[in-house]
Amino acid sequence: MDKCRVVALNVLNGVIGEGAYSNILLSKSINESDLNEKDRALVTEIVYGTLKYKYTIDKILMFFINRDLIKLDISVLNMLRASIYQIKYLTKVPEFAVVNEAVDIIKKLNGIGASKFINGVLRNYLRQKDANFIGEKEIEKICFQYSFLPWMAELFIKQYGNEKAMEIMQGSNEVPTVSARVNVLKTSYDKAIERLKTDGFSVEEGYASPEAITIIKGKNIEHNKSFISGYITVQDESAMLVAPSMELTDNMIVFDMCSAPGGKTTHISEIMNNTGKVTAFDIHKNKLRLIGSNAGRLGITNIKLTEMDSSKYDEKFYEVADRVLIDVPCSGLGLIRKKPEIKWTKSERNLRDILKLQRDIMETSAKYVKKHGVLMYSTCTLNKEENEDNLNWFLNIHKDFEIEPLYFGKAPNIMYNKSGSVTIIPNKYMDGFFICKLRKHGRC
Template identity: 60%
Template sequence: MNNARKTAVKVLGEVFNKNAYSNIVLGRELNKSDLNDKDKGLVTEIVYGTIKYKYTIDTILNYFIKSNLEKLEIDVLNILRISIYQMLYLDKIPEFAVVNEAVELTKIKSPKAAKLVNGVLRNYLRNKDIDYHNKNSKLEELSFKYSFPKWMVKLFLESYGIEEVQKILSGLNMVPAVTVRINALRTDYEEAWKKLADNGYDIEEGKVCPEAIQIIKGRNIEDNPLFKDGLITVQDESAMMVAPSMDLEENMIVLDLCSAPGGKACHAAEIMNNTGKILAFDIHENKLSLIRDNAERLGIKNISCAVLDAAKYSSKYKDGADRVLIDVPCSGMGIIRKKPEIKWTKDKEDIRGLVKIQRDIMLNAAKYVKEGGKLIYSTCTLNKEENEENIRWFLKKCPDFKVEPLYFGNLDNLIYHKEGVVTILPDKNMDGFFIAKMIKHGQV
């Protein structure tokens, strides 16, 4: 078991101290380890759980460690973090075993700190019922309960009512379901459903998209022959709502300005039945291969890729597109259930910089839309400054555009704003997302 926890501590060191992406470093470390599947599952649980609940864990540790936590050796701090996580959030591991494993691992990593680790963890076990936060502060209570930085909770409270905020924070802490999209170019829903069931997958229908199937249980979907043969692709159902919002028709010209890894462009190609032309752009050359690989696996022929800075004007595309999609770079606050480190790597200053980039992209993209064409704006964040406020700003700057209302049915995690735009709140089935569709009417 020590090896599992040792791996978890190593991964957390890279995530917390080197800003590594949890999924990438975890995948790398698990692939080169000799851990069995059960232990790999434990490492994954501990890593994601500790990242997710870092604020709560550190608040508890601060109560028992009088010096600044950041002064501790990083491995020692992460051993304490994973131990508190296991004792507070996992029932399957006996508390005495957690303490013993932590002490043994500390003896390897930093022998002098073993006594400290033992003392802190035993002290916690004796004092579990202490109030670690100010009960008179709703902000501190929510931050502690759901383990979010106070600035982020405050931002949500200013934008949504208290009930919605609790739904949002709870949804962002849920373990995401794996959802796949049926590739209509190669199969239909019934055939894909039967093949997934025959391959031993426990599956459910999607919540809103007719092409969606949820994988409840089963082996890694990328090892599945349906995935390899391009009959299905992995995509969250919130992201799956974007392409149908574009009112696509066969033989259209579509620009996807921030395309990598290409999920939405490929979905658009499937809807257009491999006709017309989809130009998929990204600012990074190395990301274009992700789009090409996805398109090739899915049997898509109408996508071409090129490097383009979405915020810089290219006269080549002026008034040339029936549809322009801008899935803009954003703070990612809607996908925290998949990337929990976003809680700790983003701050308010980052968001201010992003809003400027988003607005530059919007103004630029507007120039590529032909009269009667449509501009679709989407983000995977719940921050109103990046969402509704950006749309209001854009409509003032570009009065020849107006919002066309979107409607996806009556789900309790969808907020339909009076302007016609949609916010998708996160839950166990879907990421937090925002979508707006605007039509260009010509000069007014």
């Protein structure tokens, strides 16, 4: 039995059947296996590809199966999904090998009856790969091509128009690169690149952030001595743009209201040369411990970890901070390229339900900013209700704040909104993201 595909099947069962996070379960499963590098790469490809294109794959399966897919055994269904993915999207994997391995695995797991069913469905697909699996409506064609549920595709089209919506969906399906941020407290950019090259990594300069190194090829970066020694931190380039936009200087008092997992928190400390005081707030104590561990690795000592619900006002922090960052909990629609299950686990109700929490955090955090200080708002979603609409709501109430425009260069996926905020369309190098800088004036 093919260990590689068994590992992939078990991860898919955990993510789709039990609600596990794909990145966490995949990493754990691979690390616990004895697979070689080539097989680990194939497992990763099968898992993320199957999750990414699940809508399209299920449309194909429904063409050949005369019952609700949900009534199938989870292993049988996910084996079919993974097999269709390999046949349709992977050109280097022989079709006969995909079918044979699927039949063999399911025969051992579910018996001969299930294996015959798998064999029949897959061979029918091989004979009719060019069949019309979708209806005539334009939205059906779009959803099949990009593998998005209709409500999410329609949301992007309504908010961004057809052209930008297609860019968002295409970018969300890209295979992401790994990017690392150089820790200027311990090394220089050039030295960090040289260390990685010496250790066998293929690297290049970042796409949009001047502090970013793009990892083109190399084994697990977090096991590398440059990471372990704190010379670099793994962080998406979109997130790297936030801290440098806050106009940070040495000895400031900075609040990071929703700090976990701490990438932006430590970036703030690095820019401030480990001076001043950075308070990292989070509602989850265990996540704060991870931030503390990461800060120790980076040689940072100016971070204070504070367990707190940032949606609840605490008067002792009134106008204490020079800078306040609110990277609010959000729907995460900008992270689909790294967490493709977001396509299937989020609903329109999820998007609506989170708005109150976001606005409570905005309302509370505004009180902590000193006069003439900066309130930084960011999300990893592309839903305008959580981005532009939240800001419009906030500015209507808080006349003492105004947006200060940001500029991050001419990369084609960076959108400069009329208000001065920035929306980042996902691509190979960057997550979908939203960033806005607000200045608090002395007047009311």
